[in-house]
Amino acid sequence: MNCIVCAGSTHVGRQPWHRYCPSCRYESADLAPLINEAYAHSQVNESERETALKSVRTENFKIIVERLARIAPPTAKRLLDVGSAHGWFLDEAAKRFSVVGVEPDVVVAQGALARGLPVRVGYFPHVLEDGECFDVIVFNDVIEHIPDIHSALEACRAHLDADGLLVLNVPRSTGFFYRLSKLLARLKWRGPFDRMWQKGLPSPHVHYFNERNLDRLVARHGLRPVQAFHLRALSADGLLERIRFAGQLHPVALYAQYAFLLCALPLVRLLPSDIIVCIYSKNG
Numbered sequence: 236m237n238c239i240v241c242a243g244s245t246h247v248g249r250q251p252w253h254r255y256c257p258s259c260r261y262e263s264a265d266l267a268p269l270i271n272e273a274y275a276h277s278q279v280n281e282s283e284r285e286t287a288l289k290s291v292r293t294e295n296f297k298i299i300v301e302r303l304a305r306i307a308p309p310t311a312k313r314l315l316d317v318g319s320a321h322g323w324f325l326d327e328a329a330k331r332f333s334v335v336g337v338e339p340d341v342v343v344a345q346g347a348l349a350r351g352l353p354v355r356v357g358y359f360p361h362v363l364e365d366g367e368c369f370d371v372i373v374f375n376d377v378i379e380h381i382p383d384i385h386s387a388l389e390a391c392r393a394h395l396d397a398d399g400l401l402v403l404n405v406p407r408s409t410g411f412f413y414r415l416s417k418l419l420a421r422l423k424w425r426g427p428f429d430r431m432w433q434k435g436l437p438s439p440h441v442h443y444f445n446e447r448n449l450d451r452l453v454a455r456h457g458l459r460p461v462q463a464f465h466l467r468a469l470s471a472d473g474l475l476e477r478i479r480f481a482g483q484l485h486p487v488a489l490y491a492q493y494a495f496l497l498c499a500l501p502l503v504r505l506l507p508s509d510i511i512v513c514i515y516s517k518n519g
């Protein structure tokens with residue numbers, strides 16, 4: 236199998252379904268998505284997942300919208316949020332832009348629609364009109380789930396205005412927690428590594444990038460990097476729910492992990508971040 240970034244040969248990695256490119260460091264997983272399948276949803280307590288992620292995501296979304304407000308031309312109005320989920324990014328972005336969300340998970344989309352958010356149920360770009368264009372297209376924790384990423388990026392270029400911006404908020408292969416999970420997998424403790432790839436969840440990760448190979452991939456679609464910045468992957472609020480939500484941990488193990496992470500948080504902030512936001516411009 237060849238690398239989707241540099242076309243070099245890829246090697247088998249830490250699991251039979253994991254591959255990496257020794258040349259550009261791109262990583263991939265052969266894990267199938269199960270969106271809208273009842274089995275995968277039964278593995279996750281949706282309300283706990285919501286509590287677990289809300290506080291750190293909302294903090295991060297505020298930062299992204301503030302950056303966008305500074306970078307985008309004053310005339311920029313229309314913003315598309317691909318994989319808008321519960322609509323938390325739409326809530327923030329609506330303070331500056333005229334927003335539209337796209338969400339394939341019917342149950343999740345209906346929750347956002349019930350809150351009055353402008354969400355189209357289905358997949359990007361099929362739910363868009365031909366020739367429908369946006370000033371900003373945002374993927375928050377979404378593009379790393381899309382197997383045919385080249386088609387998705389080509390659709391971004393087609394649906395961006397002449398000086399439009401593309402925002403990719405993705406997990407980072409050089410982040411501390413991802414590298415720690417790889418080290419643990421080498422020592423035969425594979426749970427954290429599977430968790431980083433979201434194996435067994437409704438929509439697992441299929442790509443892991445760093446800044447360099449992501450820029451290189453996106454450049455193939457005529458979009459040039461404008462700015463990149465890191466975000467925090469953890470905050471104290473919602474931490475307990477986050478450790479609990481996908482696992483069947485014994486209460487002692489659960490609280491031990493919680494206490495450890497809570498004490499380690501100030502240190503974690505000094506380590507390489509696990510989230511990168513890259514902003515690209517069509518106007519190169």
Ligand SMILES: [Zn+2]
Pocket residue numbers: 238239240241242243256257258259260261
């Ligand atoms: Zn490569």
